[in-house]
Amino acid sequence: MHAIVISRPGGPEVLEWQEVPDPRPARGEVLIEVAAAGLNRADLLQRQGYYPPPPGASELPGLECSGVVAEVGEDVEAFKPGDEVCALLAGGGYAEKVAVPWEQVLPAPAGVSLVEAAALPEVACTVWSNVFMVGRLRRGETLLVHGGASGIGTFAVQLAKAFGSRVVVTVGSAAKAARCLELGADEAIDYREEDFADKVQADVILDIIGAKYLGRNISALAPGGRLVVIGLQGGAKGELDLGMLLGKRASIHATGLRTRTVAEKGVIVRGVGENVWPLVSAGSVRPVVHEIVPMADAAGAHRMLESGEHIGKVLLAR
Template identity: 75%
Template sequence: MRAIVIMEPGGPEVLDWQEVPDPEPGRGDVVIDVAASAVNRADLLQRQGHYPPPKGASEIPGLECSGTVIEVGADVEGFRPGDQVCALLAGGGYAERVAVPWQQVMPVPAGVSPVEAAGLPEVACTVWSNVFMTARLRKGETLLVHGGASGIGTMAIQLAKAYGSRVIATAGSAEKVRRCLELGADEALNYREEDFSVKKADVILDIIGAAYLKKNLDALAVGGRLVVIGMQGGRVGELDLGKLLAKRASISAAGLRARPVDEKGAICRGVVQDVWPLISAGAIKPVIHATVPMRDAAEAHRLLESGDHIGKILLVR
């Protein structure tokens, strides 16, 4: 098969479309003929040499895909050749075929095209696991989501609104603020011009990290829950424990990629049960900024790095 290979750590130019060995599936794996994958910030970090795949995972980048099942292992449950699926991966998505544990495979939601579905697994699983499973966002509570126009942000806004929560989003331009409001955010702030720390939120979904730690703590309501899922603004910050105690607040941090298969499987089952019906009903729509041929993954990386996108950037076969 052909796949994108990282020739050496560096810029987008190190991504090369070349022939590689076919994946070797295990007894519990599903082999997918890939229709599309999607670009995530973790892929940029891996390309730069800062985020290697977990032990045993494919060196090929790509944390999600969609396509058609072409082979199933002896221990696979619920899938058979010909099924249209999407999957949460530990790596390997930028390829013509990928092997993935069956627990991380999900049916394509009704009403979504096989290509669009490639942009759903990572954002749906990230938002569901962090905002709802960990932070327990409830109806009537307020969610503050940073990077509201990102792939994760656009999913968080829509999913929180579908569950009856109030949503405040931050974004870096007037156009992105407008798009957040169109997706259902009750408020959207341009973080370059407005101070989000004066708001009050029960749950904060943060992709920035250290640079936002103090302001996030200021913005937490009593009993609030801060969930950190990224470190774009650094990894080391100072925390006012007195304020955390006074607010009876909590901070958690989590990623998806290195979790055990059973944990990922539980998240995927929750997404299929509780998120896919909302997508099929039209309450949540995939937000796709651009589709780029997979062989031109370098161009897709440049687009993501520019910060000009809204929603997901897909790589199509």
């Protein structure tokens, strides 16, 4: 098969479309003929040499895909050849085929094209596990989402609104603010002009920035609030005011998805299938796709993601 190979750590130019050995499904795995793969910022870090795949995972980039089941390994009963699916991966999505544990596979939801379904696994699993499983967001509470126009952000806005919460986002342009409001956000704060900590008291904050926002995030938490950190775009080390955290009876959680065990990912995937997929199929929550790029031009897609001008997901399609 052909796949995108990272020839060496570096810029987008190190992504090369090469012939590589075909994967084979092991016991408990599903082999997917890939239709499309979603891009994530973790892919950029892996390309630069900062985010190696966990032990035993494919060295190829790509943390989510959609496609058709080509073959199943022993002990797989939930899927069969010909099924249209999408999957959460530990790696290997930028390829014509990928093998993945069946617990991390979901049926492609109704009402979404097979290519667009590649935009869903990573954002759905990230938002469901962090906002609802860890953050315990409840109806009527306020969610603050940093990077509201990102793939994760656009999905979080829709899902939280579908569950009856108030949603505030931070964005970096008027166009991104307008799109988030169209998706259902109650308020969009341009971080270039306003300090979000002066504007909102949130029950749950979904944060991709990390250290740079730590102090202001604590200030922006309501009493009993939950800060969930899922990214470190603003650094990994910051100063924490424990007195303020204590006074608010608030909590901080820091989580990742890629390095979790198959069993842990399986719990999240099942939760998405039960709680999120019905909303997607009904049209209440939709994938937001900025652009679909040929898989062989992964370098161009990475440049697009790095520019920060996109709204929603960038996909690679075969």
